[in-house]
Amino acid sequence: MTKITIAIDGFSSTGKSTIAKQLANALGYVYVDSGAMYRAVTLHAMNKGFISDDHFDVEGLINDLPNLTIFFKFNNKLGIGEVFLNDVNVEGQIRNLEVSRKVSQVAAISEVRVMLVKQQQRMGQFKGVVMDGRDIGTVVFPDAELKLFMTSSAETRAQRRYDELIASGDDVEFKDILENVVSRDHIDSTREDSPLVKAEDAIEIDNSHLTKTEQFDQVLEMAYKIINHIE
Ligand code: CDP
Numbered sequence: 001m002t003k004i005t006i007a008i009d010g011f012s013s014t015g016k017s018t019i020a021k022q023l024a025n026a027l028g029y030v031y032v033d034s035g036a037m038y039r040a041v042t043l044h045a046m047n048k049g050f051i052s053d054d055h056f057d058v059e060g061l062i063n064d065l066p067n068l069t070i071f072f073k074f075n076n077k078l079g080i081g082e083v084f085l086n087d088v089n090v091e092g093q094i095r096n097l098e099v100s101r102k103v104s105q106v107a108a109i110s111e112v113r114v115m116l117v118k119q120q121q122r123m124g125q126f127k128g129v130v131m132d133g134r135d136i137g138t139v140v141f142p143d144a145e146l147k148l149f150m151t152s153s154a155e156t157r158a159q160r161r162y163d164e165l166i167a168s169g170d171d172v173e174f175k176d177i178l179e180n181v182v183s184r185d186h187i188d189s190t191r192e193d194s195p196l197v198k199a200e201d202a203i204e205i206d207n208s209h210l211t212k213t214e215q216f217d218q219v220l221e222m223a224y225k226i227i228n229h230i231e
Contacts, residue, residue, distance in 0.1 A: 002230045003029070003128035006223065007137035009196065010150030011185045013157035015207055015215070016132035019150070021080070022216045023223060024130040032072065032123055034133035034140070035103075036083040037116045039094035040070050042103040044085055051102050062111045070119070097165070097172055100180050104187035107134075113193055134188050137199035145226050147202035148219065156208050157181050 006023060008016045017033055024031035041061075045051040050061040072081035073089075082091040093099070106112060113135075120140045124131060131140065137147035158178035165172045188196040198204060203222065207215050 002227055003126070004145035004223070004227055004230065005124055005127050005141050005143070006130040006146045006148070007141050007144035007199075007202075008130065008132040008148045008150065009134055009137050009199070009202065010132075010148075011152075011154075011157065011196070012181050012188075013161040014150035014152055015160065015212070016150050018212060019148070019215060019219055020130045020132040022212075023219060025079075026220055027128075027130075027223065027227075029128045029130050030123070031081065032120065032129060032131040033081070033083070034116070034120055034131055034136060036072075036091075036094060037070050037119070038107040038112070039099050039103050040083050040085045040090055041068065041112055041116070042099050042106040043090055043094050044068055045106055046099070046102065051106065056105060058109060061106070062109065065111060065115055068115075070116075095165075095168075096170060097176060097180060100184065104184045104191075108187060108191040108193065110193045117194075134196040135194040137202050138197060139194045142199070145230070146223055147199050149198040149202040149204045151204060151206045152208040154178065154182055154185070 006029070008020050010016050020033075021031050023029065042051070045061050048064060050057045050064070069086055071084050073084055075082050082089055083094065084090065117140055120131060123129060124141055133140070137144055137149070155178065158174065158181045161181065162172065162174050162177045165177065205215065205219070
């Protein structure tokens with residue numbers, strides 16, 4: 001079967017990774033969580049003291065980028081790709097609120113984006129990939145055959161993220177999560193380099209009122225239509 005590239009972009013916590021994983025499973029494609037890469041760079045910047053609550057040594061981080069390797073390794077037991085930072089599995093450390101509070105500042109640095117986008121394009125060079133993020137349909141894979149742009153209300157998104165964090169044992173407050181979602185959306189949409197915008201040819205999906213199954217059925221049908229049309 002012909003393989004295509006599927007790009008999924010959208011605001012924070014819109015369920016991009018859920019739909020991306022479902023699609024990758026159904027089609028036998030590789031799923032790449034590009035946000036995990038920006039989060040891993042952010043964790044590195046925090047560990048090395050380049051960024052804290054009240055300072056950000058941008059030059060220091062940029063100069064240190066050559067010492068940084070990020071890759072995914074598939075965990076057969078969990079059925080997901082886990083992100084490694086300089087050979088250490090950091091999957092369990094990158095999704096917390098501390099990293100979420102700093103990641104959009106790190107992701108606004110062009111040097112960081114150039115490095116990660118190159119790597120993302122390599123991962124998708126043979127197609128058969130579903131990648132989610134903010135600039136996948138606009139910058140990373142502008143020729144992707146299927147582009148989705150996910151939206152839903154900030155409250156719905158914050159509630160989803162709050163439930164996930166609570167379920168994973170994090171002690172967080174709803175208002176802090178909502179504030180983070182809104183603030184990241186603002187920084188991501190207004191940054192100079194690769195701002196979050198809907199690609200002209202992306203299909204917008206507002207999933208505020210869709211169940212995961214309804215949404216998945218819709219999107220899988222779209223993917224098959226394109227694949228069958230190409231063959
Ligand atoms: O899971 P969630 O939607 O909350 O975010 P994520 O996909 O893990 O991405 C975390 C952050 O990384 C975003 O808020 C962006 O600042 C940045 N990012 C980006 O700039 N470009 C991407 N392709 C993916 C993420």
